[in-house]
Amino acid sequence: MSRTFSGRTRRWRVAVALGAAVALGLSGCGLNEDNSSSGENSGGGDVLRIGTTTDVSNFNPLQSLSKTDSWILNAMYPHLLRIDENAKKAPELAKEYTYENGGKTAVFHLRDDFTWTDGKPVVAEDVKFSAESIMKYKLGNVAAKLTWVTSIEAPDATTVKFHLSQPYAPFAEGVGFWMSIVPKHVFEGAGDLSKFANDSDWVGAGPFVLESATKGQRYVMKRNDRYPLAPGGKPAVGKVEFRLYPDVNTMMLALRNGDIDLMGTPVPASAAKTFANDSKIKLAKVGALGFAHLTYNMNNKDLAKQEVRQALSMAVDTKSIISSVLQGDAQEMSGPISPIFADYDNTEIQPYPFDPAGAKAKLAAAGYSDRDGDGLFDGLDLGVACDQSNANITRVVQLFRESAAKAGIKLTNECVERNTFLSRTKDGEYDIDASQWGVFDNPMDQLRSTYLSSNPGGINYNLLKSPEMDQLINDAAATTDPAAFATKIKNIDKVVHEQAYLTPLYVENFQFAYNASKFTGFVASPSDLLGMVTAYSLAQVKPVG
Amino acid sequence: MARFMLNRALKAVLTVWIAITATFFLLRLLPGDPTTLMVEGDMTPEMRAALLETYGLDRPLLEQYVSYLRELLHGNFGISFRQIQPVTDILLDRLPWTLLLAGVAFLLTIAVGIPIGVSAAAHRGRWPDKLLQGFGIAGHALFVPSVAMLLLVWLGARLGWFPIGGAIDPDTRGLAAYLSLAHHLVLPVASLVLVQLGPYALTLRTNLIDVLGEDYIRAARARGLSGRRRLWKHGLRNAILPALTLMGLQLGTLVGGAVLTETVFAYPGVGRLIFEAVGQRDYPVLQGAFIMLAITVVVANALTDLLYAVLNPRIRL
Secondary structure: OHHHHHHHHHHHHHHHHHHHHHHHHHHHOOOOHHHOOOOOOOOOOOEEEEEEOOOOOOOOOOOOOOHHHHHHHHHHOOEOEEEOOOOOEEEOOEEEEEEEHHHOEEEEEEOOOOEOOOOOEOOHHHHHHHHHHHHHHOOOOHHHHOOOEEEEEEEEOOEEEEEEOOOOOOHHHHHHHHOEOOOHHHHHHHOOHHHOOOOOOOOOOOOEEEEEEEOOOEEEEEEOOOOOOOHHHOOOOOEEEEEEOOOHHHHHHHHHHOOOOEEOOOOOHHHHHHHOOOOOEEEEEEOOOOOEEEEEOOOOOOOOOHHHHHHHHHOOOHHHHHHHHOOOOEEOOOOOOOOOOOOOOOOOOOOOOOOHHHHHHHHHHOOOOOOOOOOOOOOOEEEEEEEOOOHHHHHHHHHHHHHHHHOOOEEEEEEEOHHHHHHHHHOOOOOEEEEEOOOOOOHHHHHHHHHOOOOOOOOOOOOOOOHHHHHHHHHHHOOOOHHHHHHHHHHHHHHHHHHOOEEEEEEEOEEEEEEOOOEEOOOOOOOOOOOOOOHHHHHHOEEOO | OHHHHHHHHHHHHHHHHHHHHHHHHHHHHOOOOOOHHHOOOOOOHHHHHHHHHHHOOOOOHHHHHHHHHHHHHOOOOOEOOOOOOEHHHHHHHHHHHHHHHHHHHHHHHHHHHHHHHHHHHHOOOOHHHHHHHHHHHHHHHOOHHHHHHHHHHHHHHHOOOOOOOOOOOOOOOHHHHHHHHHHHHHHHHHHHHHHHHHHHHHHHHHHHHHHHOOHHHHHHHHOOOOHHHHHHHHHHHHHHHHHHHHHHHHHHHHHHHHHHHHHHOOOOOHHHHHHHHHHHOOHHHHHHHHHHHHHHHHHHHHHHHHHHHHHOHHHHO
8 A cells, every 4th residue: 555655646746847847848948049149248247237117019119109118219210319418409310400491391411420230321211211101100109290291301311301381390309309210221111110010130220229029028239339429439338138127116126136237217206215325326316308287177167267276276285295295306396397498497487385375365255155164165176186106196186185175175086097097188087187297308399289279189188278378379389480489488388377277296306226336427318208218328328447 | 527528618618708708898998098098198189090990999899899709719819009919929928937937836835735734634723733724814814916025025135045026047048047947936936825825725624624524534543544544545535625626716816816926026927918918908918818817717627627527426427
């Protein structure tokens, strides 16, 4: 009997071992096979490892809309312009741009030393092809920026002319900054570019080009040895490797452990101090293009009244929000333009003071009363919608509710899951929207998107239909003289502030963490969209020592 | 037996069809669509309409459903909205990692759970039993991501014993790659096993105590069989039958747990794919992943039933 028992035990052991082997084999059979050439130099400082949060959705830069995709794709595909630390447009593939024909023709003059990694030069026809493909297949968000284009001309290898149906002051800046330039000789054979994944044999002209992609794990990029914007004509770093950490806390641990050298995403303000005692880790602080705000739905009968919107603006304690939610790491703002756009920010405007008693008096004067004596105005019950995954905004809503109650205004927290929130905002199903703009690279695009009633898309969360605002915006949009343009933008700032269409809350300072004992030379951009992971920044990075 | 198997197979097919249908309609009942996430940009209604047409989401729901079922019958899971690649390719790329993680955790739960459960039953009322009961109750209360994060912070980040993310060191080859694979598996597997082990061993212990009180065990004792043989041969053999059902159910829980574990440990399996696809409303990927998980659970349960029937002929009656 004991022999039988032993035999069964042995069979169990064999079965378990076989199961484990099969399981291991299932995964193991493909282990690192596709990276045979990418392991070189990975142990040294020649490889810059960056933490990213999600996989690349697709490798077609004309189609992709994801922030983390853009970190990788922007390093491969050049743009006409880039944004510098002060939110000004700087040359990249284009040396400069000019307007002709009274602002109806935007002309880009290209550098002649950009080369695709297969050896062909980057020429005006590539730019023309990229823009025409976007227009034809309505690809990505750039398609909206090309709305004014009637035709595109490439008279020579370094000149591209965009003919517009009407002058639009920030056209060149917007298209120049956002549009990726793809190699015509590679992409033109792909047919319908809305269905082209571009997932192998990459040809780029940025400082790095993808070498291998292991979904769910990492993306390895190799240096482009002919990148003219890198000191010495080629990036100092041999390879860039993006590693995936879906959770920002895990990514912070990975940076501290030395698994990565740079966090692509900003470090949350509340967590930044955890790096204080780590001598290797440095934090680079940058301002932001976007800002947090409260926007009032004009279709609500109460919020349609200027006094109510002004009273709500007076019921928000922004100073307290900045000190408690963001540990002081943000700027207060008054108008609808981020102060980083120094040329357009109207500094004569002052924020509404935090004054619950004043807000109460304003509402009483507007006819609101508290007959039941509960301290809240009767019938003034408003919901505040927000994306609950944004911890800062959720906390802001909580503080806003408390401070508004002191002004006699009852607010209900309606923070929900992100997609639900976006769906509701798209459909206008909210009273007050508490959110944070992503990236507007210029104030005009922001004002058009947020206040122009005829703007077919955009993010007009006020659902504003004001002929006066339409007139002001359209007038400014057609003004190509820089000084006159700035004056008109500042005037719109003033009108928005007086009307209290929105209550600006703060401009967050973003902090990007990197291992300063291994790499230096990062150039930060004022946005969490780009941060320190831009083509220009990656081309400037060099190993320490 | 053939009739029994046919019956089980039909039920399995019906279950998978219900899962397919429920997944299809539930996803579309969620607020937002794949274009929702683009609302913050300058997306015109024309662009949105073009995208919906590209995705086939402009057609009536029933038409989409029939078309989807037709494609499924041809083995086509569709094309990912965001990755512009066949869903089958995307899933097959991720599936081995999830099978590895859930499979190892499953086997380990059984391998460790059986001796613990048996030991607790054999020492009923004494300290091994009390320890297991505490552990089992804790297992019910533990939440996979909390355990995972705790292990990650302490054993991964603070002590540096294990990697804190990924599935393998990308620069390893051959045997080193397998060792790296195992090294990366420790914490994700441990977080799953810690949560599953207690309840499993506790169920086994309870079953075993019941069985040990049966007449035939007393008869075996009267025949002079040793305690060890009564416990392991006669007791466990009968007590393990109900535990088999639990094991089948646990596989489903393990797969669900793997979704959370994979996210915490940046493990490149189907779970993390689902996490990302939910955020992007990538319906084809989500549908494909849920169908695959449903099939996994249904097949596991069918196999459990089959095994149960083989071991206990009475249920075939």
